[in-house]
Amino acid sequence: xxxxxxxxxxxxxxxxxxxxxxxxxxxxxxxxxxxxxxxxxxxxxxxxxxxxxxxxxxxxxxxxxxxxxxxxxxxxxxxxxxxxxxxxxxxxxxxxxxxxxxxxxxxxxxxxx
Amino acid sequence: xxxxxxxxxxxxxxxxxxxxxxxxxxxxxxxxxxxxxxxxxxxxxxxxxxxxxxxxxxxxxxxxxxxxxxxxxxxxxxxxxxxxxxxxxxxxxxxxxxxxxxxxxxxxxxxxxxxx
Numbered sequence: 524x525x526x527x528x529x530x531x532x533x534x535x536x537x538x539x540x541x542x543x544x545x546x547x548x549x550x551x552x553x554x555x556x557x558x559x560x561x562x563x564x565x566x567x568x569x570x571x572x573x574x575x576x577x578x579x580x581x582x583x584x585x586x587x588x589x590x591x592x593x594x595x596x597x598x599x600x601x602x603x604x605x606x607x608x609x610x611x612x613x614x615x616x617x618x619x620x621x622x623x624x625x626x627x628x629x630x631x632x633x634x635x636x
Numbered sequence: 637x638x639x640x641x642x643x644x645x646x647x648x649x650x651x652x653x654x655x656x657x658x659x660x661x662x663x664x665x666x667x668x669x670x671x672x673x674x675x676x677x678x679x680x681x682x683x684x685x686x687x688x689x690x691x692x693x694x695x696x697x698x699x700x701x702x703x704x705x706x707x708x709x710x711x712x713x714x715x716x717x718x719x720x721x722x723x724x725x726x727x728x729x730x731x732x733x734x735x736x737x738x739x740x741x742x743x744x745x746x747x748x749x750x751x752x
Contacts, residue, residue, distance in 0.1 A: 563645075563745075563746065564745050564746060565642070565729045565731070565743030565744050565745050565746050566680070566729075566743050567743070568740070611679065611680070621685060623670070623682055623685065624670065624682070624741055625682070626679045626680045629678075629679050631677075
């Protein structure tokens, strides 16, 4: 199916705390992408991972491509109010001869000031 | 670079009417665009792939006669929701990929459709 298993579904944290979320797939893929969606907007690419074991940072965000190629993790350090939003993992999949972007269920992040 | 503009940002229509949503790539050409639908508190679900100059390809379960897609130029794809019903109320988002950027899928800001 299309779904990637993403957890947790939601997080309620205090400003300044670190955040960790993950995504798993039953199949092996060559890419992991992490997006953030703010209310009423389309998703924006945060980090793209291309090979197993890769660890990539974007400011306070760090993502890793799991060694098994079936999972990925996204960490946010020292959270701030503007980190609020929904974080999606995604994969590029070849479906019926076409490359398609498939999203996980999302992790909704809420931050208490 | 790689800006995708979507219009309108929100629309309210009466049940039974049709609504057209536009998706434009402003600073690049896109032979392929994608249309997603997102219900409240759910993920983005791919509806169809819009192909410039040819027919769109629809995902399983998406009615092609209800969701008409036209990709008449390299910078414009339109999605028309025909005979809209309240259950079609959703957030519709398009995306496009700039040539030469394998993972550079840029998304529009979405269209909130409410059918009353």
